[in-house]
Amino acid sequence: MSDTVLGPTYVIPPGAVPPLEEAGGKARNLGLLRDAGADVPPWIVIGTAAFRRIALEGAPAVTAATRERILALDLPAGFRAEVLAALDAAGLAGELLAVRSSAVGEDGKTASFAGQFDTVLGVRGEEALWDALRRVWASAFSAHALAYQAQHGGSAPPRMAVLIQAMVDAEVAGVAFSVDPVRGAADTAVVSAVYGLGEGLVSGELDADTFRVTGDTVEAELADKDRAFRLRPHGGTDVVPVPEGDRERATLSAGEARRIAEAARSLAAKLGGPQDLEWALAAGGRRLFILQARPITTLPTAPAGERRLWDNSNIVESYSGVTTPLTFSFARCVYEEVYLQFCRLLGVDERLLEEHRHAFANMLGLVGGRVYYNLLNWYRVLALLPGYTVNRDFMERMMGVREKLADPPPVPQVAGRTEDAVRTAKMVWRLLRAQRGLAGEVPLFHARVDAALAPLAGVDLRSWSADDLAALYRDLEEKLLRHWRAPLVNDFFAMIFFGVLVRMVEKWLPDAPPTLANDLLCGEGGIISTEPARLVLQMAERVASDPPLAALFEEETDDARLWERLAAAQEHAGFHEELRAYVERFGDRCANELKLETLTHGDDPSFLVRLIRTYARGGAVRQGGREGEIRAAAEALARSRLSGVRRRVFFAVLAQARRRVRDRENLRFERTRVFGAVRRIFLALGARLAEAGRLDTPRDVLYLRVDEIFSHLDGTGVTAELRPLVALRRAEFEAHERGPAPPDRFETRGPPADCATARVIPAAHQGSLKGVGCSPGIVRAPVRIVRDPAHAGDLLGHILVAERTDPGWTLIFPAVEGVLVQRGSLLSHSAIVARELALPCIVSIPGLMEVLRDGEVVEMDGTAGTLRRIEAEG
Numbered sequence: 001m002s003d004t005v006l007g008p009t010y011v012i013p014p015g016a017v018p019p020l021e022e023a024g025g026k027a028r029n030l031g032l033l034r035d036a037g038a039d040v041p042p043w044i045v046i047g048t049a050a051f052r053r054i055a056l057e058g059a060p061a062v063t064a065a066t067r068e069r070i071l072a073l074d075l076p077a078g079f080r081a082e083v084l085a086a087l088d089a090a091g092l093a094g095e096l097l098a099v100r101s102s103a104v105g106e107d108g109k110t111a112s113f114a115g116q117f118d119t120v121l122g123v124r125g126e127e128a129l130w131d132a133l134r135r136v137w138a139s140a141f142s143a144h145a146l147a148y149q150a151q152h153g154g155s156a157p158p159r160m161a162v163l164i165q166a167m168v169d170a171e172v173a174g175v176a177f178s179v180d181p182v183r184g185a186a187d188t189a190v191v192s193a194v195y196g197l198g199e200g201l202v203s204g205e206l207d208a209d210t211f212r213v214t215g216d217t218v219e220a221e222l223a224d225k226d227r228a229f230r231l232r233p234h235g236g237t238d239v240v241p242v243p244e245g246d247r248e249r250a251t252l253s254a255g256e257a258r259r260i261a262e263a264a265r266s267l268a269a270k271l272g273g274p275q276d277l278e279w280a281l282a283a284g285g286r287r288l289f290i291l292q293a294r295p296i297t298t299l300p301t302a303p304a305g306e307r308r309l310w311d312n313s314n315i316v317e318s319y320s321g322v323t324t325p326l327t328f329s330f331a332r333c334v335y336e337e338v339y340l341q342f343c344r345l346l347g348v349d350e351r352l353l354e355e356h357r358h359a360f361a362n363m364l365g366l367v368g369g370r371v372y373y374n375l376l377n378w379y380r381v382l383a384l385l386p387g388y389t390v391n392r393d394f395m396e397r398m399m400g401v402r403e404k405l406a407d408p409p410p411v412p413q414v415a416g417r418t419e420d421a422v423r424t425a426k427m428v429w430r431l432l433r434a435q436r437g438l439a440g441e442v443p444l445f446h447a448r449v450d451a452a453l454a455p456l457a458g459v460d461l462r463s464w465s466a467d468d469l470a471a472l473y474r475d476l477e478e479k480l481l482r483h484w485r486a487p488l489v490n491d492f493f494a495m496i497f498f499g500v501l502v503r504m505v506e507k508w509l510p511d512a513p514p515t516l517a518n519d520l521l522c523g524e525g526g527i528i529s530t531e532p533a534r535l536v537l538q539m540a541e542r543v544a545s546d547p548p549l550a551a552l553f554e555e556e557t558d559d560a561r562l563w564e565r566l567a568a569a570q571e572h573a574g575f576h577e578e579l580r581a582y583v584e585r586f587g588d589r590c591a592n593e594l595k596l597e598t599l600t601h602g603d604d605p606s607f608l609v610r611l612i613r614t615y616a617r618g619g620a621v622r623q624g625g626r627e628g629e630i631r632a633a634a635e636a637l638a639r640s641r642l643s644g645v646r647r648r649v650f651f652a653v654l655a656q657a658r659r660r661v662r663d664r665e666n667l668r669f670e671r672t673r674v675f676g677a678v679r680r681i682f683l684a685l686g687a688r689l690a691e692a693g694r695l696d697t698p699r700d701v702l703y704l705r706v707d708e709i710f711s712h713l714d715g716t717g718v719t720a721e722l723r724p725l726v727a728l729r730r731a732e733f734e735a736h737e738r739g740p741a742p743p744d745r746f747e748t749r750g751p752p753a754d755c756a757t758a759r760v761i762p763a764a765h766q767g768s769l770k771g772v773g774c775s776p777g778i779v780r781a782p783v784r785i786v787r788d789p790a791h792a793g794d795l796l797g798h799i800l801v802a803e804r805t806d807p808g809w810t811l812i813f814p815a816v817e818g819v820l821v822q823r824g825s826l827l828s829h830s831a832i833v834a835r836e837l838a839l840p841c842i843v844s845i846p847g848l849m850e851v852l853r854d855g856e857v858v859e860m861d862g863t864a865g866t867l868r869r870i871e872a873e874g
Contacts, residue, residue, distance in 0.1 A: 010050040010079055011086040012161075022047040024102030024161035029293050036270040038263070038290040041098075043165035044086045046133070048104060051160045054079060055137045067141040071134050080130070087164065096167035096231060097123040099132035100292070101139060103158035116142070117160075121199060122167060124235035129164075136162050168289050169231050170280035172251045173198035174208060176260050178268035178275045181296055186274075188214045189261035193251040195242055196228035198278055198291075204738050209251045213261035218254040224853065225251070256281070259288065267293060308752055310365060310372040311745045316823055317804045318594045322369035322736045325729060326682060327596045329705035331371065336360045337481055339381060342488050345434065346427045348384050356380060367752050369736030386423035434489045442663050445486035449670045452479045456677055458584075461684035466713055469688070473681050480674055487667040494660035498827060501657045504650055509641050515773045515863045518826060519634035522775075522835045523627040524658050528669045529807050529829055530836045532586045533814055536608070539578055540615030549575060553613045559606035562613075579605070588676030589669070591789050591808035596679045597702045607790040611811055618796075626838035630776065665832055672807065685709060694722045703729040769845050771820075773865030774831035777840030779818040780859040780870065783852055786812075799860060803849050805830040813837055818860050820867060822848040842867060 012018045017031035027045040034040045055070050087093050101117035118139035120132035140160045174193035179186050192201060192208040200206035207223035225247050230240050252260070260279055268275045271293070278291040319331065340360055343353060353360070359380040365372050452475075461469060502517045509516065543549050549572055556562040566576045587602030601608050642650055686701030694712070695701060701709065703726045711717035719725055784798035789808060792800075795815040802809065804823040810833045813819065819834050824843035834841035840862030848867075852858070857870040 009082055010046055010054075011082050012045040012047050013086060013089065018045060021104060021159075022049065022161065024048065024104050024159070024163075025294070026100060026102035026292055027161055027163045028102075030163070030165075032271055033267065033290055033293055036267055038267060038293075039288060040290055041166040041168055042090050042092060043163055044083075044090050044092070045102065046083060046162040046164065048159040048161045050079065051137055051140075051162075055160070067138045070138040070141070073134055073137075075130055075133070080126075083129075083164075084126070092164070092166055095124075096169070096235065097129065097132075098163075098165045098167045098291075099123050099129070099136055100163040100165065101136050102161040102163045103140065104161070119199070121197060121229075122231045122236045128235055133162055136160070165291075167231065168280040168291065169283045170197050171195070171283040171286060173278075173280040173291075174201055174251075176264040176277045176279055177296060178261075178264040178277075179296070180212070181274075181276070188212050189264050191252070191257050191260050191264075193257075194228065195225055195246065195251060196230045196240075197237060198229075198280065199237065200227070200229045200239070202278070204740060211252060211257035211261075213257055216258065218257050220250055220254075220257075222248055222250055224248055224850075256286070263288065263290065271295075306750065307376065308365070308748045309375040309745070310367055310742070310748065310752065311375045312370065312372050313744070313823075314825070315364070315371050315373055316744075317806055317828065319371040320592065320804055320806075321741075322733055323366065323371050323595060324597045324702040324733065325366075325705050326702045326709075327594075328364070328366045328371060329707065330596060330678065331594070332361075332364045333706060334481060335363045338484050338488065339363065341482075341484055342492075343381070343384060345430065345485065345488065346385055347423065347430055348386075352384050356384060365752060368739065368742045369733050370741055372742075386427040431489075431492070434485075435493050438486070438490055438493070438660075438663070441486045442490060442667065445667065446670060448483070449480060449673060452476055453673060453677055456680070461680050462687050464684060466685055466688040469681050469685050470710060470713055473678065476674065476677060476681075487664075487671070490660055490663050490667055493656070494664040494827065497653055497657035497660050500653050502826075504653065508646060508650065509638065512637060512641070513776070513863050514865065515776050516634055516637065518774050518831070518835055519630050519776060520638070520654055521631075521658060521661060521832075522634070522838065523631040524662050524836070527662050527665045527832065527836055529665045529810055529833050532582075532589055532807075533810050533833075533837075535582055535586070536611055536811055537615060537814055539575070539582070540612045542575060542578075543612060543616040544618075546575075548572075550616060553616060559609045559613075560604075562609050563605050579608070583608070588672050588679070589807050591806060593672050593806060593808050594675050596675070596682060597699075598679075600676065600679070602676075608811075614815065627836055630838060661827065661832065664827070665829070668807070668829075682709070685713075689722065695726060696723060700726045700730075703733070769848060769851060769867040769869075771842040771845030771848075771865050771867070772824075772826060773841075773862050774826055774828075774843055775819075775834040775839055775841040776863040777818065777838070778859065778861050778863075779840050780857065781817045782855050782857050783820070784816070785849065785852060785854040799858060801848065801852055802830075807833075813839055818842075818862065820845060820848060820852075820858075820860060822846070 012023050012027070017035060018027055020028045023031075023045045027043070030040055030043060054076065055073065056066075084093070099120045101119065103117060116139075118135050120135055123129055123132045137160055140158050172193050172195060174191065175198065176192070177190045180188040180190050189212075191211040191213065193211070194201045194206050194208045201208045206227060206229075207225060209223055209225070210221040212219040212221075225242050227239050228242050229237050232238055263279070264275060264277050267277065267290070274296040275293050276296050277293045280289045280291055281287065282289060319327070323331075340353060344350075359377040362374050363377050363381065365374045456472075461472075464472070498517070498521075501520070505512055505517045513519070543553055552565065552569070552572070553562065556565055563579075566572050566579065569576070583602050583605055587605075588600050590598060590600050590607075592598045593600070638650060638654075639647065682701055683698055686695060686698035689695045689701060689709075689712075690698050700723075704712075704722065708717060708719070708722075708725075712719075712722065779799060781797060781799045783801045784793065784795055785801045786792045786795075787803070789812050792812055795812060798816055799818040799820060800812065800816040801820045802822070805819075805821055805828070807829045809830065813833060814837070816839070818840040819830055819842070821828070821830050821841075821843040822845050824830055826843070828843055831841055831843055833839075840860060842860055842862055842865050845867065852869070859868045859870060860866070
């Protein structure tokens with residue numbers, strides 16, 4: 001095997017393995033694949049010399065306009081003739097083609113450049129070919145490609161060759177790894193497959209079947225494959241629906257999965273290391289083609305380094321999806337401070353707190369752009385508390401982890417048995433004293449928040465100087481974030497009393513309905529989480545009862561424009577004042593309200609206007625009313641079964657549980673207000689930095705950490721140029737958005753890396769699902785799967801299905817028949833508000849979002865916590 005010597009032409013003809021410097025990594029790998037015996041579609045390569053002499057000719061320096069200039073490039077006639085002659089010689093003239101990048105360094109051993117450059121499929125005809133060539137060349141100058149190269153030590157644009165290859169009309173396509181790329185298991189090959197072309201899988205747009213092949217054993221995880229990328233006969237590709245009967249059918253037989261896995265292993269042995277292949281089974285015979293190969297650059301080595309266990313059990317309700325660096329760094333500091341306060345409250349010695357400061361500072365982690373609990377550090381913190389060894393089960397329930405830890409980290413020896421008993425007794429005394437003081441401390445905390453936020457009311461912070469904004473943040477930090485005692489104590493006792501109530505129901509009322517404890521909490525009133533929905537319904541009723549106002553809502557369908565017209569219309573001034581007052585009070589109560597990057601109702605009131613329009617048309621079907629009956633019936637049942645001391649103890653605990661759960665919701669609204677103020681401060685700081693030329697836009701501040709912002713202002717930062725840092729992070733976090741999310745729970749050794757293995761859905765979920773019943777009622781209706789309440793669509797007559805909810809979701813509750821949530825607990829916002837609205841609700845349903853399809857009919861039982869798929873039974 002020897003490298004060819006390139007002549008004076010631009011096209012490298014097929015033959016021996018082409019030289020890397022002229023043909024790039026992908027084309028060179030195709031030559032190696034062909035020599036290794038793989039069935040590779042025919043191809044030619046336009047070498048890097050063409051890129052250098054034609055694409056970059058007359059461009060002495062790379063600028064922002066380079067990409068646009070290449071896209072408009074007039075290709076020389078001689079060059080075109082040479083390419084067409086080479087295609088004809090290779091038997092590719094007039095064929096459907098794939099035009100792919102083949103940069104020097106691409107598909108290499110240290111960096112794959114996977115997904116960084118463009119690929120154009122289904123190319124037919126000369127003009128389409130030249131357009132595709134320009135696109136691939138220009139993709140070398142995309143922001144994410146340049147950022148990726150910078151991450152891997154490059155400074156100049158890559159040298160780009162272009163691969164022109166016969167297009168395989170694939171019946172099934174995908175990727176194959178010769179070893180498990182996540183677990184590092186050398187005896188397991190992993191094959192992923194989709195119907196049609198593999199482009200949808202590689203880009204992350206389609207879900208794929210996954211086959212793990214170990215020896216002759218094939219384990220299949222089947223996805224719901226609703227779409228496929230298919231070739232058009234005359235060029236280009238289409239996304240087409242997959243026939244209903246094929247969606248959940250395996251794309252590959254066990255034999256085909258073994259054949260692809262064996263090809264991956266064989267090529268890995270011949271190419272000298274584990275490989276990541278793209279493959280296709282051609283239509284009309286399912287002939288196996290290998291389209292490209294690259295070394296696996298992220299293969300885990302033997303486990304080494306510190307063990308870390310990542311779990312997003314409860315944190316995903318507050319920080320769902322990709323979370324910006326600013327939000328994460330702020331949340332991480334808040335968690336550290338709050339749990340230090342909690343441990344001090346329980347009497348943990350300052351010396352121990354200082355010794356374990358690292359654990360407090362790293363209770364959260366950011367993996368793949370998503371927030372996770374660093375679970376072992378949580379256990380290290382809890383192990384400092386008196387009585388941990390005997391109360392670990394309760395503490396795990398308090399943390400909300402779904403799976404108990406089989407091998408927790410060792411407990412530090414902080415005291416002997418006698419001393420620990422004394423510490424525990426002191427802790428109990430402190431807690432009892434703190435609990436007695438809550439009746440006065442909670443109102444004082446509300447007043448402290450009001451006083452701290454009062455200077456911000458109606459103030460445009462964008463006019464403040466950077467130093468004044470920094471001082472304002474530090475003032476809020478000192479007055480509020482460092483004095484979070486009331487919410488901490490109340491949260492603790494909400495869980496204590498509710499847990500005791502549930503336990504008493506189980507022990508003393510064993511034949512009671514499963515939701516009795518929840519039913520007893522209905523109708524408490526005074527819960528601020530229900531107030532936004534009530535006010536929105538009131539405004540909708542006002543619109544419906546005012547013909548001129550209703551006509552305006554019907555006439556103006558642009559939500560943003562309607563807001564402006566309401567503000568300008570004198571005859572509707574009173575209604576607009578209602579809207580303005582709502583936004584002033586509840587503008588920050590929205591979906592993802594704890595994420596600083598969120599656009600609130602104050603930033604964009606369009607969702608609020610749209611919701612009022614929907615409800616005014618008759619879309620609100622529920623405003624509560626039955627909660628009092630449910631509560632009274634539950635109390636009557638408890639009284640009929642209990643007597644004497646048990647009855648008195650039961651109702652005393654119930655009274656405390658009701659107060660603490662109510663105050664928990666109301667105190668969390670204060671957290672919403674504080675985070676809203678912090679959001680305004682940082683966006684105003686972003687505006688100051690943009691004015692100073694340090695950032696391009698105010699929202700670029702979201703890609704900086706809190707400490708980076710303040711150190712830049714204080715003159716202690718180590719990076720003066722913030723814009724390149726923002727560009728790098730923006731590209732990285734956009735890649736996180738495009739890529740798959742890591743699992744809910746996984747383990748790493750050493751520095752954590754992104755982990756994207758799919759979670760197995762047990763077969764039992766296919767017909768029947770079960771979770772935790774939170775609010776009673778049996779409903780049969782079609783489901784509406786919602787990932788963002790602002791884009792919920794038509795909810796009337798549907799059961800709402802969501803992965804998780806936060807307080808911002810409750811605005812759409814009045815429109816639905818029931819609520820199903822994959823995550824959450826009995827004390828989740830969705831559960832509490834659903835009880836207040838007497839809305840059937842089930843939470844914590846494993847596999848919910850993966851199993852259900854939008855529009856299918858289900859029957860839910862909010863008492864039993866069960867869910868039946870009606871269509872699945874037919």
